[in-house]
Amino acid sequence: MDSILLKKNRESFQKKIPLASSKSESNRALIINALCGFKGELENLASARDTQTMIRLLKETGEVADVLDAGTTMRFLTSYFAAKGQQKLMTGTPRMQERPIGILVDALRTIGVEIDYQKNDGYPPHLIKGFTEQKSSEVSIRGDVSSQYISSLLMIAPTLPKGLKINLVGEVGSIPYITMTINLMESFGVKVEADWSKNILSVAPQSYSPIKYKIESDWSGASYWYSVVALAEHADAEIELLGLKENSLQGDSAIVEIMSQLGVKSTFTENGVLLTKIEPKSSFEWDFTNCPDLTQTVAVVNVMKRISATYTGIESLKIKETDRVFALQTELQKLGGELVEVEKDHKYEIRLTEIPSETPVIETYEDHRMAMAFAPAAMMREVIIEEPGVVVKSYPEFWEHLAEVLEQETNA
Structure with missing residues (x-):
């Protein structure tokens, strides 16, 4: 089994880190540009495997689209290929075949897309x-499971003959990611009417306009x-x-406010x-509903700095990569x-226990x-x-960049 030993940092440092590009922004821009007939110009696309998989599958003409373990790619391409009327078998890794897709498929079927599950109802692979x-x-569509279902529908909405009205049912999570999608759509010339008082998103039939667009660096990667x-x-x-930009489209820019409480200006x-x-601060509370991907980062900091904490809004973590x-x-x-877990599917606490003496694996x-x-531990x-x-x-250069501050030994 491969592993990497990170030796304890012993020296101060003042470094500049060239962050990876945003996977979230890249994947949305790729779908929108494809809906423009690939006529736009995208700069600074992410080197992340998920994004490279998206690029590959948008170019391929075969009947099977294997997204590997890329959840965003699976969800966005399902709607894209559906809207294009392409016959595609959508599949992925064994874990991907355990990640639900039923909410999106049900919505597409309502619109008029014919989709059949190949193994288990509600899960890939699907034809x-x-x-x-x-x-x-x-x-x-439910708003509390994954914002990617909503973004996936939004991006194809203007290309549908009748447009699309999306009613979001219940609590809506990861709103910044939905807002990112809407802002990107508007950058490419499409108007979205968002009524957040009623949780209704409306898109009339329109055409995207191809543009030159530069992807921002990744706030999720910044969190580490x-x-x-x-x-x-x-x-x-x-x-x-x-x-990075101060007025970012990315929900994970919330790390600025979070870490201001945990010791970083x-x-x-x-x-x-x-x-x-x-x-x-001596204690910490946060609702991760709009930035669930930051939970792991923050949890490690809480434990290492011995700061007890209360978390809400992390239910969606159960259907992620693991x-x-x-x-x-x-x-x-x-x-x-x-x-x-102190309240089922709602509230969690970070509690501090005795620190084991052995090197953690x-x-x-x-x-x-x-x-x-x-790794930052x-x-x-x-x-x-x-x-x-x-x-x-998501961040292929991570270990190379981390070597700027931490000595490493790789064991293959």
Whole structure:
């Protein structure tokens, strides 16, 4: 089994890090540009495997689209191929075939798309068989499972003969990601009417206009560097993250406010954002409904800095690359903490336990965020991360960049 040993940081540092590009923004821009007939010009696309998979599948003409483990790619391409009337068998890894797609498929069937499941109802693989007539211009979809279903429908909406009205049912999570989709659509010339008082999104039939568009750096990837600074033991440690914008479309830019409570000050510069150390608060509460991908990052910081915490809005973590709630509950114990469910599917607490003396060996569960969230713990103690190659999903350069502040030994 591959692993990487991260040795405890012992020196102060002042570094500039050229962050990876945003996978979330890249994948949306790729779909919209495809709906423009590939006539736009996209700059700074992510090197992440998920994005490279999207690029490949948009170019391929075969009847099978294997998205590997890319959830966003699966959801966005299902709607894209449906709207284009293409016959495609959508499939992926064994874990991808355990991740639900039923809510999106039901909505597409309502519109008039013919889709058949090939194994288990509600899960990939599924065969998109055709779309000849729009049967409905209105769908209702739960807002609390995955915003990617909603974004997937939104992006194809203007290309439908009758447009589309989307009624969001119940609580709506990850609204910043839906807003990112809407803003990108509007950048490409499409108007979206969003009535958040009634949770209704309406898109009339329109045409996208191809443009030149530059992708921002990735705030999700930035979060691990916030952890590095938060856990650094030298007061003068600082990192400038390049390519980030203060008024970002990305929901994970919430890390600025979160880490201001956990010991990191953000100062925006011409080139990005400068991270410096400040005093943290003694306790922490956060609702992760709009930024669930930050949970693992923050949990490790809470445990390592011995700051007890209360989390809400993390239910969607159970259907990600792995069951991230279970993964955190298992791996945090190796650092001296627990993630305890105190209200079913609602409230969780970070509780501090005795710190084990042995070097923690962190399993990654085929989940890129487990590897990157736990790596900064090495600012305070030696850590071993198993299967470090999982980072290629979103941030292939992560270990190379991390070597700027942490000495590493790879064991293949």
